[in-house]
Amino acid sequence: MSTAPLFVALQNQDVLQRLTQELQAVGREYTVASSGRELLESIRGATDLIVDARCAPEGQEPGSFLAALASRARGGKVLAQSQPVSERGYLTDEALLDLGASDVFSVAASARVVISRLGSARPSTGGPQAGVALPELVLGQEKQAQVSSAGGTEASQAMDGADGEAVESAIEATLSEDCHPSAKPSxxxxxxxxxxxxxxxxxxxxxxxxxxxxxxxxxxxxxxxxxxxxxxxxxxxxxxxxxxxxxxxxxxxxxxxxxxxxxxxxxxxxxxxxxxxxxxxxxxxxxxxxxxxxxxxxxxxxxxxxxxxxxxxxxxxxxxxxxxxxxxxxxxxxxxxxxxxxxxxxxTLEQSLRDALRNRELVVYYQPRIDIETRKILGMEALVRWIHPQFGLVSPGQFIPLAEETGLIVPIGEWILRDACRQNAAWRAMGLPSIRVSVNLSPVQFRKPNLHESVYDALDDAGLDADGLELEVTESLLMNDPSETAAILGKLKSRGIHISIDDFGTGYSSLSYLKRFPINALKIDRSFITDVTSNPDDAAIATAIILMGHSLKLSVVAEGVETENQLAFLKVLQCNEVQGYLFSPPVPAERAQEMLAEQIFARAAAA
The missing domain is CATH 3.30.70.270 (Reverse transcriptase/Diguanylate cyclase domain)
Structure with missing residues (x-):
């Protein structure tokens, strides 16, 4: 790191505060100048500068200002910063913060001056002449150029000119990139x-x-x-x-x-x-x-x-x-x-998934949730499936993790929510049983601003009462900023929407934290149900979850039920609902509709 005196002159006070804190942290002494004029008057000899070109004295062009500073800071390094790149071409406030104090001098380690474009470049009219090395900072890049002096005088002398206009022209000319494309790099x-x-x-x-x-x-x-x-x-x-x-x-x-x-x-x-x-x-x-x-x-x-x-x-x-x-x-x-x-x-898979969302290759399947006593359908969980035009049905295990990683889960999740609300409203309009559709909310989707408003909009656009929707969230999501999570869930539940915790038992299962959240149901993760009749540990966990849920007056749903033995075990423990291949795999909306209609016919036949 340079040992020359360091002067700092920046307009953005937040940037100035952050930078000076970092300078202190790396043990670099510095002086803050209150204006560009003070800076010009203060420096003589080898000096390092971090300067905002907008600090130029009134009436002086930024390029002229920087050139004058460069001439006075002989042998020092200058990091110039100014308006956003799109407006002028200088280093932005954000870019300067991104560098950090410890990097500022690494950027300029082998150079006398680090600056960015000084406006529209003009080709140099002079031949090879004496000059000083001026690297250019464009899109974060350093480029060596030679600042040629007008009339053959050295650049350092030209920079001492009173008005600086000739100097700015010289700098602009030498920073011109209109060089031969085959020029060898230095x-x-x-x-x-x-x-x-x-x-x-x-x-x-x-x-x-x-x-x-x-x-x-x-x-x-x-x-x-x-x-x-x-x-x-x-x-x-x-x-x-x-x-x-x-x-x-x-x-x-x-x-x-x-x-x-x-x-x-x-x-x-x-x-x-x-x-x-x-x-x-x-x-x-x-x-x-x-x-x-x-x-x-x-x-x-x-x-x-x-x-x-x-x-x-x-x-x-x-x-x-x-x-x-x-x-x-x-x-x-x-x-x-x-x-x-x-x-x-x-x-390729990510692009295909984007195309699938745009081309309506994604469809919603529904898996029934069954009352354990009556075996009647109480609800349907909405699950996304990808019908690829070439490869057919793509497993959710292949594309859901990718969707979460890339953020595509947000538009996909919003589409599922709207489609499920629309479908349940249509079923109710047909006179089918009034069930509740449950939709999973990903952590990425949950943290989106105004989530509750997008959920309300989905209900309103579909014409579905709030009691026809249940939102499922994971345990890990709950524990990421619990206070904020509780507030968001509270808004949703106040509208009449049901809230359940999905995959329960895999995270932070405890009475103390459950009481903090406005929830209606727990869903026991399928991993505890698979061996519930043969593995004492799984049986103990399932039992504890059901007892915990009931003690808090919550409904408990067991996922992944595939055998009559599992069902019998859960029935003894008075689990409220079950879901799994014993009753039905996830099915297209048309088949789910038939199952609801069959339930009406069965009820009529029993009567």
């Missing part, structure tokens, strides 16, 4: 990219996240500025992914570096899942391939499996892109071949 550029990967790897280890490095070979991209073109494509792709809720990720976090003829490296830090890297690579690849005459190959390496050191990860991404080239035109490869298969299988 050793400093490669080193700068490697350093950023190293910083992100350190942070990823602390956060248990993944860092991905892409090596992209893009040929036929006939534009003056190929790197900027790729950055623009990245931004468009990420906006599309965000709009479809497939992936929420800011383009400003991705570093792009031109590391050779038609070869670019991308640093994608802080991702949760490897398939997110695959998803981004596929969409980027598709977007590039749509351009006429362009062929693209992408190699991917991900920490920690493919490497934990920056150089190692970059090399392995390069090895992966070589394999992609050998595989044929327009290919994507992970360094790990097994990871390639796994990630793309998962990505």
């Amino acid at each position: 050793a400093e550029a490669i080193e700068g990219f490697t350093e950023r990967v190293a910083v992100r790897l350190t942070r990823a280890r602390d956060r248990e996240r993944t860092v991905a490095v892409f090596c992209a070979s893009v040929r036929g991209l006939n534009v003056p500025n190929p790197k900027r073109e790729i950055q623009g494509v990245l931004e468009t792709v990420l906006e599309e992914l965000d709009s479809t809720q497939e992936m929420s990720y800011s383009a400003s976090r991705i570093a792009v570096a031109a590391l050779g003829d038609d070869v670019f490296s991308l640093l994608v830090p802080d991702i949760e899942r490897v398939q997110d890297a695959a998803r981004l690579a596929v969409r980027l690849h598709e977007a590039l391939a749509l351009k006429a005459g362009v062929t693209a190959h992408i190699g991917i390496a991900c920490s920690p499996d493919d490497g934990t050191a920056a150089g190692e990860l970059i090399r392995r991404a390069q090895e992966a892109v070589l394999r992609a080239r050998q595989a044929g035109e327009n290919h994507i490869e992970f360094f790990s071949e097994s990871m390639s298969r796994w990630a793309f299988e998962r990505l």
Whole structure:
């Protein structure tokens, strides 16, 4: 870390407070300047700066302000921050916070000044002249450029100009990316990219996240500025992914570096899942391939499996892109071949699931809940099934975990809720028995803001009374912020909706916590019912749950009942309801309707 004096001048007080706290934590001394003018007057000689370009004195352009600061902070480092990238091109408040104090100087470790674009770039008119190295920070990337001085004078002299306009023009000209696309990268550029990967790897280890490095070979991209073109494509792709809720990720976090003829490296830090890297690579690849005459190959390496050191990860991404080239035109490869298969299988399944939701391949099946004494249907549990056009019925065990992992469980869960409410309202309108449909709420769905309003809307749109709906939640969900959970369940129950705890016995079963929640029923997990007549432990657990539920005046439902012996055991314990293949597997709505009609006929025959 630099030992030069450090001055800080930021507009956003929250950012300033956070940054100064981190500076104190790493033992870095600093001085906070109240204005840009104070900063200009205070610094002379080697000084490090963290400055918001919006602090520029009235009437002075941000670029001119930064150039003047750079000239005064001779030998120091400057991290410039300003308006959102979409407006001006500077580092955002969020991006600065994301870096953290300990990373600020790592970013600029080998450079004199770290700044971002200073507006629209203009081509330089001068030839090679003396200058100072100015790395550019664009989408989180460092790029070495030379600031040429006007009329052959050195940049440091030009920066001392009173109005700074010539300096700003010089900086803008040298930061122009309208260079020859085949220009060889400098050793400093490669080193700068490697350093950023190293910083992100350190942070990823602390956060248990993944860092991905892409090596992209893009040929036929006939534009003056190929790197900027790729950055623009990245931004468009990420906006599309965000709009479809497939992936929420800011383009400003991705570093792009031109590391050779038609070869670019991308640093994608802080991702949760490897398939997110695959998803981004596929969409980027598709977007590039749509351009006429362009062929693209992408190699991917991900920490920690493919490497934990920056150089190692970059090399392995390069090895992966070589394999992609050998595989044929327009290919994507992970360094790990097994990871390639796994990630793309998962990505394919996820995309198929999105298509299934859009194409109405998902259907709701219903499994009856039976009164243990009368064997009459008291309710139906709504269970989603996927009828794939090629593979037929897809097991919920294959797609439900994926839906929960990707967040697709939210739209799927909302659709099930609405369909189940609509179906039960239709059954009641036909004069069939007034039963209750039960719908599972996933933890992700439960934490969605205004859950109770979406449930009320589903009831109102279907024209179903609240007593026709039961919502099932898991024990683990209850214990995640119990007070908030109790409040949400209280709102739902106050409307007349029944609440049950699903898979009971697998988590925090106790009287003390059950009393805290406004619930109507417990559902004994099927794992305790399978061997309830042969395993003393399972029998003891089932007995304890039934007694616990009854002591709290709750109804108890046993799931997974498949034999008459199990039914007899539960009947002795006065379990209220049972559900399982002994009576019926989950069935389509049409068959469930027939079962309800048969119950009416049986009642009429008995009379």
